[in-house]
Amino acid sequence: MNQKQTYTLDEAKKKLEIYCVYQERCHKEVRQKLKQMHMIPEAIDAVIVHLLEHNFLNEERFAKAFVRGKFNIKKWGRRRLTLELKQKDISKYNINIGLKEIEESTYIDTFNTLAEKKASSIKETNVFKKKKKLADYLLYRGWETHLVYDKVNELIK
Structure with a gap:
């Protein structure tokens, strides 16, 4: 049977409480989940307010x-x-x-370890290609460009 399941407001609140307890969620994820449950906009807002008031959503x-x-x-x-x-x-x-959850010293240590580990694993003899591979890898992971290029030039000569 291809019938859409419907939820009462209380059922939706309970279901979303469980959804939020399982792991931290953002408003956007909760809103999408409620839309998938075919809830009307007024009900979506009511459930979100309930989750915020009871600290399920923060x-x-x-x-x-x-x-x-x-x-x-x-x-x-x-x-x-x-x-x-x-x-x-x-x-x-x-x-x-x-x-602010990341301490600066931890951030830099993690960056250095990651860069050194990746640099040693790149099997490329051409210096420019090796530099590009390392830089691309670090930039893709979202590390700041000044950190990346300084480190690439330090590690690969």
Whole structure:
């Protein structure tokens, strides 16, 4: 049977509470989830207000968790983190609070370790091609250009 499942407001609230408890969510993800559930705009707003009031939804907390996770696991730099958070419609204010989760010394240590590990794994004899491969790899992960080019020139001669 291809019948759309419908939800009462209370059922939707319960379902989204579970959705938000499972992992931190941003407003955009919650709104998309409610649209997939075929909720009307008034109901979507009501559920979001409920989630905010009961602290299931908190964009500052989301930004912090997102930054910590992507930095520690995927080794993303600040530019990539900022871009990804902007795509999730997180405010500039919350993005900045999120980025404060990374200590400067840890940030630089992670960058250096990542760059050195990647540089040693590139099997390219042409110096220019090797530099380009390393730079592209680091830039794709969102590390700042000045850091990337200084490090590339330091590691590959």
